[in-house]
Amino acid sequence: MTEHLRFFVWKQITLPLKALMNGCDIVFCTDFFVPYINLNFKTIPVFHDAFFWEYPEHYNKYWLKIFYTFGVGAAKKSAFISTPTDYAKERVLFFLPVTPEKIITVFEAPKTLIKNESLSTGKINLNTKKYFLHIGTFEKRKNLVCLVEALHLLRLEGFTDYSLILCGQISPKNDMDGSAELLETIRKYNLQEYVLMPGYVEDGDLSWYYRNAELYLFPSVNEGFGLPVLEAFQNDLPVLVADNTCLPEVGGDAVLSFNPYNPTDLTTKLKQVISNPEIKLRLINKGRKRLENFSWEKTANHFLEIFKKVKH
Structure with a gap:
């Protein structure tokens, strides 16, 4: 009070x-x-x-x-x-x-992120060569379960060289927090070794996670702006966003969109990008161009x- x-x-x-x-x-x-x-x-x-x-x-x-x-x-x-x-x-x-x-x-x-050559916290224990990235709080509206389910489906189709890194914190408000369902889904598909949650990430390390990721994934079902889209563009990272709220507006033609209520749709879009270097390069170039609209x-x-x- x-x-x-x-x-x-x-x-x-x-x-x-x-x-x-x-x-x-x-x-x-x-x-x-x-x-x-x-x-x-x-x-x-x-x-x-x-x-x-x-x-x-x-x-x-x-x-x-x-x-x-x-x-x-x-x-x-x-x-x-x-x-x-x-x-x-x-x-x-x-x-x-x-x-x-x-x-x-x-x-x-977006703010200008410090570009550390290595993580201040030391190396991460990654069991695959590549990873998808999401940065943000573990609120229910972030819909992070969709990412875990899509990773599971991707692995079933033979794409086993990808992990998922979720940078962020548990929501301090119980009715907003989606971490329990997230952890349950990870255990359900036995993905404990392939979904990493390093917690809150300092700005100096944030750029490292962006620069070394394969794709940035944004499955949220409600956002006011979606700043990580632009931070990913800054770091030449292709972006896939939910096809709702403000995310297509911010990303423009520089993002690939998917139905956030359908993990199969996300899996399909993931395969399109990781299997086609031309699509990935086109998204990177369009991201650089799109970023010019924001300063x-x-x-x-x-x-x-x-x-x-x-x-x-």
């Missing part, structure tokens, strides 16, 4: 007073919440997704109360609302009664245009 109170005091009392005293024209917040009371300034919040509405059971009742009362209320009064994708915009519009013109899509961008400079310039529009 103390954390919620501190957050509320900062956002709804301290921040607007500081903005007023410093003569701010615009208060721009990247975490959903802007001041409800506008003291001679305009506000712009960033709504990264619609998860507060879509998964209310995943949030503390105090956070929900603050969001529905002050987050939503302040967003309605704001000059504009920013979302990272058109998909996120559509979802926010579904729940928030504002005009489409009020919500502006501004793409995010923090472009993002900053887009926000500057919005700020100027608000100012005038």
